[in-house]
Amino acid sequence: MILLGKARLFSLVFMSHYVVKFCIGGDVITATEHIQDPASITSSGGLYRMGFFSPNGSANRYVGIWYDNVPTYNVLWVANRENPILDSSGVVKISNDGNLVVMNGKGELVWSSNVSNSVTDAKAQLLDSGNLVLLKHSSNSNGDPLWQSFQHMTNSFLAKMKLSTISNPNEKQALTSWKSPSDPSIGSFSASLVPWYIPELFIWNCSSLYWRSGPIGVPKKQSVYINGFDLVNDQEGTVYLDHSFSEASYLSYLLLKSNGDLVQPYLDHNSSSWKIVWSSRVSDCDVYGQCGPFGICNARNSPICSCLRGFEPKNSEEWRRGNWSSGCIRKSSLQCNGTTNGSSTASKKDGFLKLEMMKVPNSAIFYSTLENDCPGNCSINCSCVAYAYDSGVGCMFWTGDLIDLQKLSVGGTALYVRLAHSELDEKGHLREIVATTVIMGTLIVIITIWFARWKAKKRAVKEGKEKHLSSGEVSSLVMLGENLSRVEFQEFVKYKIEELVAATGNFGEANKLGRGGFGPVYKGRLPNGQEIAIKRLSRASGQGQQEFMNEMVVICNVQHRNLVRLLGCCFEGDEKMIIYEFMPNKSLDTFLFDPLKQVHLDWRTRFNIVDGICRGLLYLHRDSRLRIIHRDLKPSNILLDEELNPKISDFGMARIFGGNENQANTRRVVGTYGYMAPEYAMEGRFSEKSDVFSFGILLLEIISGRRNTSFHNEDQCLSLLGLAWKLWNEENVLALVDPNIPAKCFEVQISRCINVGLLCTQERAKDRPSISTVISMINSEVDLPRPKKPAFTPRKITQDTDSSRKSQKTCSANDVTLTVLQGR
Structure with a gap:
C-alpha cells in the first residue's frame, strides 16, 4: 500500500483535467447501497475516490478511480471504457447475481464485473491501495476477492x-x-x-x-x-x-x-x-530497432545511428540519407574456430569487441554459467555472435542479427561482439585512419584546384564570352555557380549529351517516365549501372528557361533526406537537362490513386509519407540555407524511393525568400488547380502558409485515396475538402478514410490528421499553422483547435498566359502544373 505521508497536511483544490462530481461518503457498494451520478465513494484512508467523470473535452460519462484531494495527473482505472454513458443518469450497484455493474438511466447494462459464480450477498469495496474488490458481504478486505480491478488494469x-x-x-x-x-x-x-x-x-x-x-x-x-x-x-x-x-x-x-x-x-x-x-x-534511440541489425544507437551522437566496428551499412545510400532500418553487414567473414567454409586455415581466430554500458540486444539465450565460461562457450558455437554476463542472470548469448543495440549514458552491461581477427587488429585500424586522412587531404587539394578554375570560368561568363548563351542565361548560370560554390561535398556532375543519349536509348518512349509542365522525364542507366532520372526541357514548354534555371539554383542549395537529390546537369546547344537520383516507385499519385496499388499503402506507410513531407517542408521553410516556398506541392511532385519514403521534387516554381521576407506578391501565379491557397490564386500573395494549404489538401488525399478534384457534377464541383468539412460537421470523419485502411488500430491518429488537414486549409493564411506546428500536432497528444470552415478554392481562373490559354474545364480532372496571369 502506498500512503502519502504528508497528504493530509495539504488542503488542495482538485486540479483535474476531468470533470468530476463529488461523493456521498463510505467505501463500499452493496445490494442496498449504490452510487448514482454524481455520487462517489472514497477509500477508508481518503487516498482514492471512485465515481463518475467526463474526460477532457468530452460529454461522455465513465466510472473510474483517481487520487483524492491531490492534483490529479490521470484517472487510474476505468470500468466502462468501451461503452460510455451519454448523460448523467448512470448508476453503479450490485446486481441480483452478485456482480458489480454499471447501468444507464434506461436500466441497460453498460459494464459488469462478469463473475460467473453467482453470489447473493456480495459487496464492492475501494481499498487504500487503489484496488476495487468484489467480496462476499461477510468477508473482510483481506479475504480472497471474487473479482478485483488490479487484475483488469487499464x-x-x-x-x-x-x-x-x-x-x-x-x-x-x-x-x-x-x-x-x-x-x-x-x-x-x-x-x-x-x-x-x-x-x-x-x-x-x-x-x-x-x-x-x-x-x-x-x-x-x-x-x-x-x-x-x-x-x-x-x-x-x-x-x-x-x-x-x-x-x-x-x-x-x-x-x-x-x-x-x-x-x-x-x-x-x-x-x-x-x-x-x-x-x-527520451530519444529516438528508445524506439525498437531504430538502427536495424548490427546498428548501434547513441542519442548523444549525430547522426544517432552507426555501424558496429567491423560492420558497414547494408544500404550505404539509404544510410547516408538517415534511413537506418536496413542495418549493417560484416566487412570480413568470421573464421569460426579456425576454419572458413569448412576448410582449415592458418588465419588467426575470431575475437570479441567489448562495448561498455550497453542496452543488450533483443532475443538473448540465457545460461546460468560462470563468467569465465562465457567467452569459451560462445567461441565454440559458430552460431554465437555476441555474449554478455551479469551476476544476477549469468551468461547471455545471441545468435543471428543483433537488434536494438543502444549505448546508455548510465548503467547497462558490457557486451562482447564477435569479429574477424582482422577487424580487431589495432595496427590495421591505425592504417585505415591514416589512409582516410590522406584521401581527405587529396580531396581538399582537388577541390581547391577546381574552385580556382571555376572562378576563372565565372569571370569569363560575366564578360559574356560564352556566346552560345543569352544574357539571361549567363546571369542565371552565374547565380547557379555562386550557389554551387556554397554547397559542400555536393556530388554534382556536368554530363555530356552523348552519355545521356546512350543511357536512355536515345530518349526512347520505353524509358519515358512521364511528362510535366517542364517537359518529359526519362529513366537512364549509366555505364557503371547507376540508375538516373533525366528531366529534359521541352522546346515547346511554356515554362522554359526561367523555370529550368530556377530549379537548378534552388535544388543546388538544398540537401535533405526528404528532398530529391540533384546529381548533375547537361547544357549543350539547345539541350538543357537536369539529372536526379532515380526513384523506382515513381510518384505518390501512381500509388495513391491506382485501385490496384492503393493496397500497398497501409496506414503506417501513409503516415510515414505525411511525416516525411512535413520534415522536407520544414527544411525548406526554416532549416535550409535559403528560405524556399515550393508553390507546387501535389502528389505527382512527391517521389517515392524503394522503401516508399517520400522526397519532394520539382522546384521549377519555387521562390527563394530573403532573410527578413515572409510574404511576396506576384502577377504570375503558378501552380496547380485544387492545391493553390485562395490568397495566392486570387491575389498573387504567397508565403509559407501557401505551402501549408497545399499540404493540407495533400494530407486529405493521402488519407482518402481520392483526388481533391475528382468530384464532378453537371452544375458544380464538390471537392475533397468540401466533403471533409461536411463529414467533420456530421462527426463522421472516418467515412473519409480509404477503405483499404483498417482504421481500428489508428482511429485516433487518423482523426488527428484529418483535423490537421482542415486546419491547414483555413480561408485566412494567419489561421493556418506553420509546418513546424503541424509536425507537433500529428506527433503528439496536444488538444487540437477546432477548424473553421476551410477555403473552397476557385474552380476556374479566366485569364491565362500563353503557356496555358487552352480552354479549361470548370473542373479539371488532372493535376498538371499551370502558369496563369491574374491581374491585381
Whole structure:
C-alpha cells in the first residue's frame, strides 16, 4: 500500500483535467447501497475516490478511480471504457447475481464485473491501495476477492499490482493505452511482460514491437530501465512492482500514454504538483530497432545511428540519407574456430569487441554459467555472435542479427561482439585512419584546384564570352555557380549529351517516365549501372528557361533526406537537362490513386509519407540555407524511393525568400488547380502558409485515396475538402478514410490528421499553422483547435498566359502544373 505521508497536511483544490462530481461518503457498494451520478465513494484512508467523470473535452460519462484531494495527473482505472454513458443518469450497484455493474438511466447494462459464480450477498469495496474488490458481504478486505480491478488494469500501474508472464490469457495482465486524452477506450498501445527466462517489459503498437526495457529483474540494475521501481521475478511467472523511493511521502505510478510512451509521474509535495521522473522514450534511440541489425544507437551522437566496428551499412545510400532500418553487414567473414567454409586455415581466430554500458540486444539465450565460461562457450558455437554476463542472470548469448543495440549514458552491461581477427587488429585500424586522412587531404587539394578554375570560368561568363548563351542565361548560370560554390561535398556532375543519349536509348518512349509542365522525364542507366532520372526541357514548354534555371539554383542549395537529390546537369546547344537520383516507385499519385496499388499503402506507410513531407517542408521553410516556398506541392511532385519514403521534387516554381521576407506578391501565379491557397490564386500573395494549404489538401488525399478534384457534377464541383468539412460537421470523419485502411488500430491518429488537414486549409493564411506546428500536432497528444470552415478554392481562373490559354474545364480532372496571369 502506498500512503502519502504528508497528504493530509495539504488542503488542495482538485486540479483535474476531468470533470468530476463529488461523493456521498463510505467505501463500499452493496445490494442496498449504490452510487448514482454524481455520487462517489472514497477509500477508508481518503487516498482514492471512485465515481463518475467526463474526460477532457468530452460529454461522455465513465466510472473510474483517481487520487483524492491531490492534483490529479490521470484517472487510474476505468470500468466502462468501451461503452460510455451519454448523460448523467448512470448508476453503479450490485446486481441480483452478485456482480458489480454499471447501468444507464434506461436500466441497460453498460459494464459488469462478469463473475460467473453467482453470489447473493456480495459487496464492492475501494481499498487504500487503489484496488476495487468484489467480496462476499461477510468477508473482510483481506479475504480472497471474487473479482478485483488490479487484475483488469487499464493504462495505469500502481504498487501492489502484478504483471504476469503466464501464458493463460485469462490470467495474463497488460496495460492498454487510452485512444486519446479525451477517449479512454482501448488504444493502439499495450505493455506486457514476455514469458522468457528473464522477463522483459515490452510495449506493442498493435502487433508491432515499439519499445523494450531490456532484461529486468536484475539486482541493482532496475533503475537503468525503470527508475524508481523494482521489477522482481518471483520465479513463478509473476513480476511485482515495488517502490524504491527514499521519500515515502511521494505518490507514484506508471502510466501508458496514448502515444505509446510509458512514463512515471510522482507527486512532489514541495511544489504540490505532478512531475515525470522517468519516461520510456527520451530519444529516438528508445524506439525498437531504430538502427536495424548490427546498428548501434547513441542519442548523444549525430547522426544517432552507426555501424558496429567491423560492420558497414547494408544500404550505404539509404544510410547516408538517415534511413537506418536496413542495418549493417560484416566487412570480413568470421573464421569460426579456425576454419572458413569448412576448410582449415592458418588465419588467426575470431575475437570479441567489448562495448561498455550497453542496452543488450533483443532475443538473448540465457545460461546460468560462470563468467569465465562465457567467452569459451560462445567461441565454440559458430552460431554465437555476441555474449554478455551479469551476476544476477549469468551468461547471455545471441545468435543471428543483433537488434536494438543502444549505448546508455548510465548503467547497462558490457557486451562482447564477435569479429574477424582482422577487424580487431589495432595496427590495421591505425592504417585505415591514416589512409582516410590522406584521401581527405587529396580531396581538399582537388577541390581547391577546381574552385580556382571555376572562378576563372565565372569571370569569363560575366564578360559574356560564352556566346552560345543569352544574357539571361549567363546571369542565371552565374547565380547557379555562386550557389554551387556554397554547397559542400555536393556530388554534382556536368554530363555530356552523348552519355545521356546512350543511357536512355536515345530518349526512347520505353524509358519515358512521364511528362510535366517542364517537359518529359526519362529513366537512364549509366555505364557503371547507376540508375538516373533525366528531366529534359521541352522546346515547346511554356515554362522554359526561367523555370529550368530556377530549379537548378534552388535544388543546388538544398540537401535533405526528404528532398530529391540533384546529381548533375547537361547544357549543350539547345539541350538543357537536369539529372536526379532515380526513384523506382515513381510518384505518390501512381500509388495513391491506382485501385490496384492503393493496397500497398497501409496506414503506417501513409503516415510515414505525411511525416516525411512535413520534415522536407520544414527544411525548406526554416532549416535550409535559403528560405524556399515550393508553390507546387501535389502528389505527382512527391517521389517515392524503394522503401516508399517520400522526397519532394520539382522546384521549377519555387521562390527563394530573403532573410527578413515572409510574404511576396506576384502577377504570375503558378501552380496547380485544387492545391493553390485562395490568397495566392486570387491575389498573387504567397508565403509559407501557401505551402501549408497545399499540404493540407495533400494530407486529405493521402488519407482518402481520392483526388481533391475528382468530384464532378453537371452544375458544380464538390471537392475533397468540401466533403471533409461536411463529414467533420456530421462527426463522421472516418467515412473519409480509404477503405483499404483498417482504421481500428489508428482511429485516433487518423482523426488527428484529418483535423490537421482542415486546419491547414483555413480561408485566412494567419489561421493556418506553420509546418513546424503541424509536425507537433500529428506527433503528439496536444488538444487540437477546432477548424473553421476551410477555403473552397476557385474552380476556374479566366485569364491565362500563353503557356496555358487552352480552354479549361470548370473542373479539371488532372493535376498538371499551370502558369496563369491574374491581374491585381
